[in-house]
Amino acid sequence: xxxxxxxxxxxxxxxxxxxxxxxxxxxxxxxxxxxxxxxxxxxxxxxxxxxxxxxxxxxxxxxxxxxxxxxxxxxxxxxxxxxxxxxxxxxxxxxxxxxxxxxxxxxxxxxxxxxxxxxxxxxxxxxxxxxxxxxxxxxxxxxxxxxxxxxxxxxxxxxxxxxxxxxxxxxxxxxxxxxxxxxxxxxxxxxxxxxxxxxxxxxxxxxxxxxxx
Numbered sequence: 227x228x229x230x231x232x233x234x235x236x237x238x239x240x241x242x243x244x245x246x247x248x249x250x251x252x253x254x255x256x257x258x259x260x261x262x263x264x265x266x267x268x269x270x271x272x273x274x275x276x277x278x279x280x281x282x283x284x285x286x287x288x289x290x291x292x293x294x295x296x297x298x299x300x301x302x303x304x305x306x307x308x309x310x311x312x313x314x315x316x317x318x319x320x321x322x323x324x325x326x327x328x329x330x331x332x333x334x335x336x337x338x339x340x341x342x343x344x345x346x347x348x349x350x351x352x353x354x355x356x357x358x359x360x361x362x363x364x365x366x367x368x369x370x371x372x373x374x375x376x377x378x379x380x381x382x383x384x385x386x387x388x389x390x391x392x393x394x395x396x397x398x399x400x401x402x403x404x405x406x407x408x409x410x411x412x413x414x415x416x417x418x419x420x421x422x423x424x425x426x427x428x429x430x431x432x433x434x435x436x437x438x439x
Contacts (some may be wrong), residue, residue, distance in 0.1 A: 227439045228331055230383035231429075232374055234390030235337040235376055239426075242314030242347075243270045253297050260289065260297070272338030274333035274413045275300060275392045277338050277363055279301060291353070306346050313350035317411065319427035324356040326430055331383060332358040336373050338389070340364035354439045370394070371401035378404065385437060389429060394396075408434055 233239055252264040265285060273281040284296035289297075325335060333356055335344050341364035348354035359372040359381065369378075378386045388399035389414025399406035407429070408414075408422040423432040 228385045228387045228405075228433055228437050230332045230334065230378065230381060230386040231327055231433065232334045232336045232377060232386055232388045234275070234388070234392075234395050234409070235339065235344060237391035238317075238389055238409045238427040239320060239396075240314040240316050240347065241307060242349070243267050243274070243333065245308045245312060245314060246270050246305055249301050252304040253355075254315055256300065257297060259428060260286065260293070262286070262288075266388060271413050275338055275390075275394045276342055277369070302340055302342075304434055306342055309343075309346045309350055314347070316351060317426040319425070321353065321356075323350075323426050323429060324353060328356040332383070334358060334361070334377050334381075335360040335376055336370060338370050338394075340371045370398035372392075374402035374404055378402070387433060387436065388422075389423075390414075396420060401419070407436065 236242060239375040244267060247265050247267045247270045254260060269285065273284050279299060282298045286294045286297060298324050324333060334366055335357060337344060339362050341362060344360045344362055359377065361377050363369065363373065366373055366376065374388055386408060388395065388404045389407045389409055391409040392414035396406050396408065396417050406420055408417050410424050421432060423429050
């Protein structure tokens, strides 16, 4: 049995792309000098899991780094305000599944997001009580592979597992030396050669099959 289950956030626990898209467009509305059409939800989905500077380069490819950084900061403020009050869309059965898993293992969130994003997820959906801790690139300045290994080390996990929806999640878990479960219901495409689950409710059974008691 795994003693620690580490979750990616976007595409694994919730879908916040509509709010994130809205926050980009609110920030860009302040900058008529930036000539680009409104950001779309598919554009946002294509950036899920990337580090923030890489997201800004995707959304604002023709702008200078200073401009990207400025708009990204404004977008972050809009995003947090929207998500605190309106939340994202939880995948079906998230809370009851977290409750069941937390009775058997320590749960964590490890994401490439900015500091404050995971806390906003907790606050919007009142789910913090199920998690032992979290880590993100915005706090450490390090990639996901480092943060997965950091959480496992800090909390003394002997048998951790990482659950995520993208190929980046898979490679990050491998680099950290941690087994990976593919959340195939999320944003990422198929990943060959790894265990997969097609609903959040199916995670406990999938984990039990990967690491029997």
